[in-house]
Amino acid sequence: MKILHAVTLHSPSHAFGGPVRVALNLAKGLRERGHEARLLALGEGFDPWPVSVEGVPAKLFPARRLLPLGFSGMTSPALLASASRLVRDADVVHVHLARDLVTLPVALAALRVGRPLVLQTHGMVDPSERLLAKVLDAVAVRRLLRGADAVLHLTPHERAGLDAVVGAPPLAQAVRLVNGTPAQEERPPLSGPPRILYSARLQARKRPVDFVDAAPAVLAVHPDAEFVVAGPDEGELAAVRARVTALGLTDRFTVPGALSTPEVLTELRRAHVYVLPSVDEPFPMSVLEALSVGVPAVVTHSNGLARDIAAAGAGRAVDPGPQGVAEAVLALLDPSENTKASHAARALAAESFSMDAVLDTLLGVYEDIRR
Structure with a gap:
């Protein structure tokens, strides 16, 4: 055909x-x-x-x-x-x-x-x-x-x-x-400081600034945590950089711009938690890719994958805003919780998507x- x-x-x-x-x-x-x-x-x-x-x-x-x-x-x-x-x-x-x-x-x-x-x-x-x-x-x-x-x-x-x-x-x-996602190699055992990843377009609806604003609460518990904001700019890059600077967190954030598919997978395999704080997101491929690698995901309740993630224990679904994101990230940085959520993420991707x-x-x- x-x-x-x-x-x-x-x-x-x-x-x-x-x-x-x-x-x-x-x-x-x-x-x-x-x-x-x-x-x-x-x-x-x-x-x-x-x-x-x-x-x-x-x-x-x-x-x-x-x-x-x-x-x-x-x-x-x-x-x-x-x-x-x-x-x-x-x-x-x-x-x-x-x-x-x-x-x-x-x-x-x-x-x-x-x-x-x-x-x-x-x-x-x-x-x-x-x-x-x-x-x-x-x-x-x-x-x-x-x-x-x-x-x-x-x-x-x-x-x-x-x-x-x-x-x-x-x-x-x-x-x-x-949406489906190809099977991926599981991320290796976690090592080093906590690494929290956002990898999506830098667009207002996706709320990358909420990701930045969640960082201080995470750093209060994990002062060595690292944050990555990756993706092509669609109007929010300047706001992201300005907020990182205003919070005095330039040494905690990496903003690499748009990544190729292999580069995204490399970042996912280094990540402890994936965060997509967007609202009204239909069915994000970036979240499916994170699940397939075994990275627990934090999404808002209006995300099309929120119910599946919450029901499977593959991450957390939260209200929009930095507070909910920070609380979910902190919960998933607990080693035992992260391990359970990682296994659930892999199973969800393989069985449902x-x-x-x-x-x-x-x-x-x-x-x-x-x-």
């Missing part, structure tokens, strides 16, 4: 975050099962220009920023001109849909030429009062959600949001598909819509 995975942007800094990671994981898993999966996206920041990404054949078009709207204002005239031809070559077109000028045109091209179309929104298409969102919903998004052969959602909350976007009647072709289980569900969807 030929499957085309379309996502907005791929870059060395992984600026677009989780959707690209999911697309690559799925494409790699599909290829391991004998299918011809490819990646289609904008590209930015490469030298030399890649023709594959992590072993997945990729067609990347140089990104052009037409409007000052972040990812929504990026496109490629060459990609738009090629969209119909590219989707015709696929047996299934799987679009990681956002309100942007890449995935919307590719999905519309698939609908226009009658190729089986799967949409996966990763929480990026939800009810919005923004003018641009309303325009795009009226012009394209509702048509695509109604016309797709399958719409994949992560959580009941995301499904409710998609139904709200399209209006009555609710989507009939919605299918729940959780394995790539094999996700691929079994996804291939079932593909087969159903091709009949």
Whole structure:
């Protein structure tokens, strides 16, 4: 089966975050099962220009920023001109849909030429009062959600949001598909001072400053603790650095910027605890990666993985804000608690979020819509 995975942007800094990671994981898993999966996206920041990404054949078009709207204002005239031809070559077109000028045109091209179309929104298409969102919903998004052969959602909350976007009647072709993570080598036995890691985009919704503000309470108990704030800047880097300086903690914090996938795994294997203090996070790949390595995770209650983590004892779910984060980190720095949570994290990743289980569900969807 030929499957085309379309996502907005791929870059060395992984600026677009989780959707690209999911697309690559799925494409790699599909290829391991004998299918011809490819990646289609904008590209930015490469030298030399890649023709594959992590072993997945990729067609990347140089990104052009037409409007000052972040990812929504990026496109490629060459990609738009090629969209119909590219989707015709696929047996299934799987679009990681956002309100942007890449995935919307590719999905519309698939609908226009009658190729089986799967949409996966990763929480990026939800009810919005923004003018641009309303325009795009009226012009394209509702048509695509109604016309797709399958719409994949992560959580009941995301499904409710998609139904709200399209209006009555609710989507009939919605299918729940959780994110999966490949099996990873377990972190080695802990050594050295406590190391607490944040590795995600530095964006306001992800609240990296809360991570910084939790540090003094942790340091009061563990004065040798080390903190790492890693990830591409999306507006919060200056605030993070300013807060670290204001608290007098420059010797306790490392801010390495964006990390490659191997570098992220290296940091995870050194970490005692992983923290993602964001709110309304649908289903973060960074947390799944931490669990797969055996790093206990601290998330807020509105995180799509919060219930699973709390029920399994694989970390802690807390109220937003630095106080809850600090208390959870301190609890997980207890050696016996950390060991128990680490084993639970590995088990949760393997049993509930394995790539094999996700691929079994996804291939079932593909087969159903091709009949």
